[in-house]
Amino acid sequence: MPARYQNAMKWALYALLFLFTILLQDSILGRVQLLGAGFCLCPLVTAAVAAEEGAENGGLFALISATFWALSGATDGGSFILSMTVLAIVVGYLFRTLLNHRWWAVAVTNLASLFFCLLLPYLVRIYLQELTLKSLLPMLIQCLLALPFACGIAWLCMQIGKVGQNRG
Amino acid sequence: MKRFWNKKIRNLLIVAGVLAAIFTLTAALRQGAGTGLGENAVNTLLTPFRSALSWVDRSAEEIYDYMFRFQKLKAENEALKQEVARQNAAIDAAESYRRENLRLRELLGLEQEAEEFSYESAYVIGWDNSVWEERITIDKGTAHGLQEGMCAITSTGQVVGLITQCGVNWATISTIGDISLQVSAQVASSGYSGVVQTVRTDAGQEELQMRYLPQGASFIKGDRVVTTGGELFPRGLLLGTIRSSALDETGISKYAVLDTELEMGTLEQVFIIVRDES
Numbered sequence: 310m311p312a313r314y315q316n317a318m319k320w321a322l323y324a325l326l327f328l329f330t331i332l333l334q335d336s337i338l339g340r341v342q343l344l345g346a347g348f349c350l351c352p353l354v355t356a357a358v359a360a361e362e363g364a365e366n367g368g369l370f371a372l373i374s375a376t377f378w379a380l381s382g383a384t385d386g387g388s389f390i391l392s393m394t395v396l397a398i399v400v401g402y403l404f405r406t407l408l409n410h411r412w413w414a415v416a417v418t419n420l421a422s423l424f425f426c427l428l429l430p431y432l433v434r435i436y437l438q439e440l441t442l443k444s445l446l447p448m449l450i451q452c453l454l455a456l457p458f459a460c461g462i463a464w465l466c467m468q469i470g471k472v473g474q475n476r477g
Numbered sequence: 478m479k480r481f482w483n484k485k486i487r488n489l490l491i492v493a494g495v496l497a498a499i500f501t502l503t504a505a506l507r508q509g510a511g512t513g514l515g516e517n518a519v520n521t522l523l524t525p526f527r528s529a530l531s532w533v534d535r536s537a538e539e540i541y542d543y544m545f546r547f548q549k550l551k552a553e554n555e556a557l558k559q560e561v562a563r564q565n566a567a568i569d570a571a572e573s574y575r576r577e578n579l580r581l582r583e584l585l586g587l588e589q590e591a592e593e594f595s596y597e598s599a600y601v602i603g604w605d606n607s608v609w610e611e612r613i614t615i616d617k618g619t620a621h622g623l624q625e626g627m628c629a630i631t632s633t634g635q636v637v638g639l640i641t642q643c644g645v646n647w648a649t650i651s652t653i654g655d656i657s658l659q660v661s662a663q664v665a666s667s668g669y670s671g672v673v674q675t676v677r678t679d680a681g682q683e684e685l686q687m688r689y690l691p692q693g694a695s696f697i698k699g700d701r702v703v704t705t706g707g708e709l710f711p712r713g714l715l716l717g718t719i720r721s722s723a724l725d726e727t728g729i730s731k732y733a734v735l736d737t738e739l740e741m742g743t744l745e746q747v748f749i750i751v752r753d754e755s
Binding site: 332335339342345346368372375383385386388391398434440441447 | 490499516604608682741
């Protein structure tokens, strides 16, 4: 198959994975809450794609995906657009220069990205005195709940990345 | 080491910053209600997929219930049949009081005040998993006669919330568990009036409270709290039952903590009141 079509299929698969993640967290996992925390999985996908595709392509994918997610009604959508794009760029850069491309390393960086994406709205609300530091507990629980998904998404993105050979 | 900063990265960050600012400003100005063109388009596209996935989820739960919770469901069914029989007897009594009320109104020449409602049922296809807001998405919208500001209830008359965004084939409901929603209410037995809203306590928990009650108000545990009626919520819809009460932070008025039978995790279907005053 020509490289161009392989590349297009690869990005289509990434997009499908992101779409499926939105549907999974909204329509099935959305009704599940533990100590006030639910599932937030979208930042994991954009970070995993950036780890696979690099800072520039990963950052662009994160920008488009986060905008789509914000338009679908995500709370704090504006904050996620900025944080997901920035973190995708950082993760993409780290995996091109410093980190080994192992699935567990990708999973850990994905979780770290999720943590920082969720932290921003919390900090704003703590600054506006709408919350106290105790309220960070649901956020930590959200990160813990995302752990198995971080591993699965990291592995899936590595498999999708093998479609085509674009590691530029 | 590969260069981090280049023109493409800079442009990405600028666009991300601008989009983030636009979204944040738009959300702040709309205050959670109202539907933009982009939101309508994206959610209209996503709704069939959400509906399909929700259907699969519901079907799987039905099969699981049939296989593993059959005896429990059977016992629950028997208890509900007895409850229905009791309610039917109460309805018969209420019907006879209604007829007597009509006759007396005619005798005194009073004008009849009645509101006739029709309902549109909808399945819940999405739950907002954010810590800040409690919203659900349903699979019906303007194409089915729904619009922003309509009230949603369960099959037992428990208030679910208010439609805050409405698209072609979807709508978002802010539930009574959402901190932003306030409902004018009264205690059904005693008539004390107040406002029901979800409040975040100092311990970080969220609880449904009825606030601005008179200092001297007294309650019985289990007293029903219902809507007082108005432009958004019809009169007499159940909001919750009183669990406890205490003086609020000002010491001048009281608040009551409410229990509600609304369980967001198991809510599958809601009924939107399409009001038709007559």
